[in-house]
Amino acid sequence: MALALPGCAGTELQRGEARKGGSVTVALPSEPGSLDPATAATPEAQRVLALTHLAPLTYARAEGAAGTRLIPALAEEVPEPSGDGRTFEFTLRRGLRFPAGRPLTGEDFEAALKRSLRLDPQSLALFGGIRGARRYVRSPSAGGDIEGVTADGRTVRIDLLAPDPSFPYALASPRAAPVPADTPLRGLPTRPPAGIGPYVNGDPQSGLAFVLERRRDFALSGVPGGNADVISGEVISSPDAASSAAVDGRVDAFQGQPPVERLVEIRSKYKDRYEEEDTLTLDYVAMDVGRRPFRNQDLRRALSLALDLRALGRLRSGFLEPTCNVIPPQVVGHRRLDPCPYGERQGDPDLVRARELVDAVEQPLPLVRVAAPAEDPAGRVLERYLVTTLRKIGLRARAARSPAERVRPDVAFARVLPAEPVPARYLGVIEDVVTMTQVRLLEAGASPTDSAEVWADLDREVLDQALIVPYGVEQTGVLLSERMDSVNCRRFHPVYGLDWSSLCLR
DSSP states (O other), X not given: OOOOOOOOSSSSOSSSXXXXXXXXXXXXXXXXXXXXXXXXXXXXXHHHHHHHOOOSEEEOSOSGGGGGSEEESSBSSOOOBOTTSOEEEEEBOTTOBOTTSOBOOHHHHHHHHHHHHHHOGGGHHHHTTBTTHHHHHHOSOTTSOOTTEEEETTEEEEEBSSOOTTGGGGGGSGGGOOOOTTOOSSOXXXXXXXXXXXXXXXXXXXXXXXXXXXXXXXXXXXXXXXSSSEEEEEEOOOHHHHHHHHHHTSSSEEEEOOXXXXXXXXXXXXXXXXXXXXXXXXXXXXXXXTSSSTTSHHHHHHHHHHOOHHHHHHHTXXXXXXXXXXXXXXXXXXXXXXXXXXXXXXXXXXXXHHHHHHHTSOSOOOOEEEEOOTTOTTHHHHHHHHHHHHHHTTXXXXXXXXXXXXXXXXXXXXXXXXXXXXXXXXXTTOOOHHHHHHHHHHHHHSOTTTTHHHHHHHHHHHHHTTSOEEEEEEEEEEEEOTTBOTTTSOOEETTTEEOGGGOOBO
16 A cells, blocks of 8 residues: 555645644534444544544545545445446455454445444435345344345445445445444444544543544555644634634634634734635525415525625624535536626625516515524524515515424525535425426436536526525634644645644644
8 A cells, every 4th residue: 555645735845744743632612422433423523533434435635626526545446336326346455454453354344334224323314225224224133234235355245226326425424434343233432443544542531522543554545644643622612712722822723713803813813824714514595486475486586686695794704605506616516607697796786686576576475484593593683684685675574483484484594514515415405396306317317526517507507597595605714723834734624624634733
């Protein structure tokens, strides 16, 4: 196996090789919860698993769109589907061993699938298409096999119930990360089973959510080894306290949104170690296109024209990159809509044209009920903004009041962050029968990479019909301590966020 490349940002170091060694502490907004790959659920746990439990496939360790490309990790190559699209076969790389020295085999991969399916039913979203997977979950005996999974030495064959060209993305999930075949079929949240990666879980320490120790023998082409010898996670729930801790050097890395009152100071005074990065979270306005008034295309267009994306950005404290596309820039299938059908997204809204479209529709129009997610801190403010905007263009509107109205409003703020960075997961949120059918057919027809232009055409089509109003890609801040080498050793990955393995000391 080739030696791993240095885990640093960019294609060329500006001051020689990154320094290896030392310890870094990263701030966490909350407890990561279970670190067992079969049951881990939080973003923080997923970042840990990206370093401790590699799956057969992974995402290229790169920033931007390159970071959502699938590459081999423990497998020799990204598997291609069989002629009928129902079978994938891959071979695990030769010479891979767990930290204790046990060789990796296909049975360890099968054990991981069984644990994931048994311990967390949500794993069916990833592996439910495997022949026999659902039967295995329902079976009273956990000792059975999954009919569609065959392991022979280092070779694994997976048979699906139906063609699914996107299935390789499931093989990049931590839920597919091999664990020793004799791992108990129960959750191991604080002392997770062994995995293969550039780090291993160290002994828990008081006051720390986790301790990761670098594997000095790790070398895997395509997956960089770590820089720091030890990475510790400390929970600091307050963004103000966490950003202050990074400024003062009490922690080495903070990812999140600093408090609004400190943004100007942080953006200017600490600009050499602070950046704001695009995430994969899309913010959009959803309309009930199956009933009045938004069954009418002109009214949907009127709403699209009337939204002030700069105002919405301010309501998100500035952590929002305006967009016209449903598919974000980092995801395959993105093709920037230029010009946007509804005007320059960083310019003024066209309230005049929006009002003309509303006035041309047969009156009277029904009342529009507006909602935002209850868990959104800015939800009430967003509702007030949208109610005011709709009234400006001649529609009667108010915030949803009853639980029934909140379950099915006429128009609602929403956001999507899919588990897999593929176009179907974004366009699939559109509740239009024709669009949903197109998404299913496209998804079953070819891999996202092979059908990228078709996905881009569908993105344009749904925008032309105003079936959805995407208005921004959420951003997050990354602040490093002064002792970190923020020039040479800092990589923000679209899927994993700040890549802790890339951090190094000055």
